[in-house]
């Protein structure tokens with residue numbers, strides 16, 4: 001057995017790197033929590049004021065260091081530092097909002113992205129233009145402010161909006177790709193594509209049924225309603241250091 005001598009300096013360097021990585025990921029975790037809160041407020045308000053809950057479930061995840069490294073390699077980024085990762089990997093924090101119907105997907109997207117403190121970086125509408133394999137979802141990279149003791153940060157969070165049928169399909173497709181290490185046999189690729197069509201047909205049928213039963217309007221194409229008037233000023237606003 002070979003004995004490797006590690007100096008105190010190397011150990012300290014490794015510890016510093018670990019701490020820096022934890023701090024880096026924490027920023028994304030805070031951003032993710034801000035978005036979760038926004039979604040949860042919209043869900044509660046809908047449930048109480050409109051007697052309707054457009055959200056089936058919400059799932060959040062922080063990309064693991066392994067998965068970040070994999071994505072860096074996929075993008076051909078050599079010798080990355082934290083600034084480069086920040087700039088190039090925009091889905092470190094991810095929130096997936098699964099809605100009942102396609103109209104709800106767009107409605108929630110509109111409501112979230114119309115908020116004053118939300119900045120939309122990019123939108124990929126894979127519902128209007130599904131991927132070749134049949135994948136459907138509405139993706140948005142948004143930035144939300146996070147207030148730390150050291151000041152304010154703008155944190156990117158990827159929000160994926162989809163229906164239950166789209167989620168079911170994506171989850172199964174992901175498992176199949178994992179099982180076959182991305183080399184899926186052609187007949188399964190075709191079956192998945194058929195299943196995506198069937199899921200889309202089910203979405204349309206269920207939404208028609210729902211509308212017939214409840215008369216829920218289609219996506220409002222008009223701009224979202226203006227925000228509520230600002231709350232009266234508080235006597236002593238919270239102090240944010242360094243902003």
Ligand code: 0O2
Pocket residue numbers: 063067090091124131133135139169170171173174
């Ligand atoms: P995980 O496990 O969700 O983290 P970009 O980020 O724009 O540089 P990317 O990653 O191709 O490039 O962006 P895109 O197309 O918006 O896809 C990002 C995420 O969408 C993926 O994240 C998946 O979660 C989901 N996704 C995209 N395409 C598919 C698909 O064909 N099938 C399934 N099941 N999911 C898909 P990650 O990082 O791949 O994985």
